[in-house]
Amino acid sequence: xxxxxxxxxxxxxxxxxxxxxxxxxxxxxxxxxxxxxxxxxxxxxxxxxxxxxxxxxxxxxxxxxxxxxxxxxxxxxxxxxxxxxxxxxxxxxxxxxx
Amino acid sequence: xxxxxxxxxxxxxxxxxxxxxxxxxxxxxxxxxxxxxxxxxxxxxxxxxxxxxxxxxxxxxxxxxxxxxxxxxxxxxxxxxxxxxxxxxxxxxxxxxxxxxxxxxxxxxxxxxxxxxxxxxxxxxxxxxxxxxxxxxxxxxxxxxxxxxxxxxxxxxxxxxxxxxxxxxxxxxxxxxxxxxxxxxxxxxxxxxxxxxxxxxxxxxxxxxxxxxxxxxxxxxxxxxxxxxxxxxxxxxxxxxxxxxxxxxxxxxxxxxxxxxxxxxxxxxxxxxxxxxxxxxxxxxxxxxxxxxxxxxxxxxxxxxxxxxxxxxxxxxxxxxxxxxxxxxxxxxxxxxxxxxxxxxxxxxxxxxxxxxxxxxxxxxxxxxxxxxxxxxxxxxxxxxxxxxxxxxxxxxxxxxxxxxxxxxxxxxxxxxxxxxxxxxxxxxxxxxxxxxxxxxxxxxxxxxxxxxxxxxxxxxxxxxxxxxxxxxxxxxxxxxxxxxxxxxxxxxxxxxxxxxxxxxxxxxxxxxxxxxxxxxxxxxxxxxxxxxxxxxxxxxxxxxxxxxxxxxxxxxxxxxxxxxxxxxxxxxxxxxxxxxxxxxxxxxxxxxxxxxxxxxxxxxxxxxxxxxxxxxxxxxxxxxxxx
Numbered sequence: 270x271x272x273x274x275x276x277x278x279x280x281x282x283x284x285x286x287x288x289x290x291x292x293x294x295x296x297x298x299x300x301x302x303x304x305x306x307x308x309x310x311x312x313x314x315x316x317x318x319x320x321x322x323x324x325x326x327x328x329x330x331x332x333x334x335x336x337x338x339x340x341x342x343x344x345x346x347x348x349x350x351x352x353x354x355x356x357x358x359x360x361x362x363x364x365x366x367x
Numbered sequence: 368x369x370x371x372x373x374x375x376x377x378x379x380x381x382x383x384x385x386x387x388x389x390x391x392x393x394x395x396x397x398x399x400x401x402x403x404x405x406x407x408x409x410x411x412x413x414x415x416x417x418x419x420x421x422x423x424x425x426x427x428x429x430x431x432x433x434x435x436x437x438x439x440x441x442x443x444x445x446x447x448x449x450x451x452x453x454x455x456x457x458x459x460x461x462x463x464x465x466x467x468x469x470x471x472x473x474x475x476x477x478x479x480x481x482x483x484x485x486x487x488x489x490x491x492x493x494x495x496x497x498x499x500x501x502x503x504x505x506x507x508x509x510x511x512x513x514x515x516x517x518x519x520x521x522x523x524x525x526x527x528x529x530x531x532x533x534x535x536x537x538x539x540x541x542x543x544x545x546x547x548x549x550x551x552x553x554x555x556x557x558x559x560x561x562x563x564x565x566x567x568x569x570x571x572x573x574x575x576x577x578x579x580x581x582x583x584x585x586x587x588x589x590x591x592x593x594x595x596x597x598x599x600x601x602x603x604x605x606x607x608x609x610x611x612x613x614x615x616x617x618x619x620x621x622x623x624x625x626x627x628x629x630x631x632x633x634x635x636x637x638x639x640x641x642x643x644x645x646x647x648x649x650x651x652x653x654x655x656x657x658x659x660x661x662x663x664x665x666x667x668x669x670x671x672x673x674x675x676x677x678x679x680x681x682x683x684x685x686x687x688x689x690x691x692x693x694x695x696x697x698x699x700x701x702x703x704x705x706x707x708x709x710x711x712x713x714x715x716x717x718x719x720x721x722x723x724x725x726x727x728x729x730x731x732x733x734x735x736x737x738x739x740x741x742x743x744x745x746x747x748x749x750x751x752x753x754x755x756x757x758x759x760x761x762x763x764x765x766x767x768x769x770x771x772x773x774x775x776x777x778x779x780x781x782x783x784x785x786x787x788x789x790x791x792x793x794x795x796x797x798x799x800x801x802x803x804x805x806x807x808x809x810x811x812x813x814x815x816x817x818x819x820x821x822x823x824x825x826x827x828x829x830x831x832x833x834x835x836x837x838x839x840x841x842x843x844x845x846x847x848x849x850x851x852x853x854x855x856x857x858x859x860x861x862x863x864x865x866x867x868x869x870x871x872x873x874x875x876x877x878x879x880x881x882x883x884x885x886x887x888x889x890x891x892x893x894x895x896x897x898x899x900x901x902x903x904x905x906x907x908x909x910x911x912x913x914x915x916x917x918x919x920x921x922x923x924x925x926x927x928x929x930x931x932x933x934x935x936x937x938x939x940x941x942x943x944x945x946x947x948x949x950x951x952x953x954x955x956x957x958x959x960x961x962x963x964x965x966x967x968x969x970x971x972x973x974x975x976x977x978x979x980x981x982x983x984x985x986x987x988x989x990x991x992x993x994x995x
Contacts, residue, residue, distance in 0.1 A: 325567065336689070
């Protein structure tokens, strides 16, 4: 059951997918949804896994590290812990810069 | 209590990296029983203990998970046992939810989820000393009342650090009697919305109960700035792997010499005391020489496991998976496959079992199918024997490296390259249309490895290895000795005794098939028992040549081989061993884990084909270059 997403068109302009953010990005999560495009899992499953690793609306995130090839995967600081994930899996996390 | 004779059943659950196993070790010491759950190869760790209150308890260490919404095989075990659905396993009467006190956010959400199961529960805040040291203040009373669950601090690494937890377990047993009643819980798989709500509640409790200092753990982040650097990080990872293999050779020398001379002395003693004949030959050539030639590799196996266990405990392994994900992804493997594949350097069996953390069936199957190509420690005896006999022991590159170590590194590299190439092919041919699964992994804070945990882990490996040497390998050695000694040569025979044996007949029968790759019949004989376990081939060669030589004092197999084989044959055997599916136990585990004879047969055939082609090419190229 998706939480009422704050996806008003005006606010959308500053938000970007975490998967596209550059190394060193600092911001807060606005919405968490299933990433677009076809994956191996049902869309809602990825969303639940992201939440289980602490990606919920309002949490502060920072991209600490990225891999050598294709800047992938990324290591994200999420409220006191560090999570490694691929950029495509982070595509559904919309973030506002701090 | 309903029955005093039965121990109270307690299960430890918690997030990965929360120090749950360290706590389990602290509660139970070394009196652990490690086995598998029926039907699956998930490790089942159980131990009995007595609380200060005199209650006998049975503790179960369940696989770590972030949620009861199981995504992989071992998480399913945790879910089913906690919910009391696991056939053949009595449900726990008390859950101890273990949480890392320095990292409570996800643990609190999980504790809220566990509460819904309805079983009695205690929350243990582990690593409480580290949290306090970092200036994290936790209001335990407030947390207890907010969660509605008793909360105790625990320190797994310090004597007496589990006293509060044990006292609380006693109290829980006294209060509730831990009857076997059906839990009144209403757990069901939470939706995304419910997970959000639970995490919000956890965050709210956290804000009310925990005061954190303004800054995060800076040491971990400072180390990560170097270790996870895109270029430097990969260089460090490669250096670590290289050091590991050099260490396996350099450090193991002295203890190996000691073990070898010990077994030699034992053999000499038997030869000196017993009259010549079948019995003496059996004890000296079969039992002592055979088992001794395998036990001698214990130091190398220990060093390899020491590296793996220390790096794992330190928190580095998750970083290695991060660094390798993209590179392995290019070969069609998942980043999480790194740890199973690294474990396969020790032995493919724990490696294949470790694949259960990979939640996608396709990624898991690919990892299982290539794991046996990684150079396991059972190959080390074969490699070291041949390398020490045929490769000069001299320094290269200005004395910094050893030529023998370099050849060894090359063999490991060949195994890795083959594994990557094979998984790339699998992805290209079999699973072309399958989309990729996500890669999400917590990078835990670095922790000083706990000597006690490492020692316990090493001890469990030693026990496994010695058990194998004492049972499977010993029995194969007896068979080999029998094949080599029966029938006895006719009176007045001029040839060595083994020429008349059954072994010679088997070896000669295989000769036409294996002659093109440069193997003589002695090697062919050794390959047959080598199917039981790779290292047995070394022991068999020892037996074959010891009996053939007739010289009881001859213990230096390497020197014998150097005189008997051409360099081309030696190189060909090395190439064979990089690929050959010479391990019956691995095949058994693959069958069980894939639940399919077909995949097992596929593994066997492709590895055998690779081995034959590689050995054939190596032999013929070496002969053409004049090494025949």
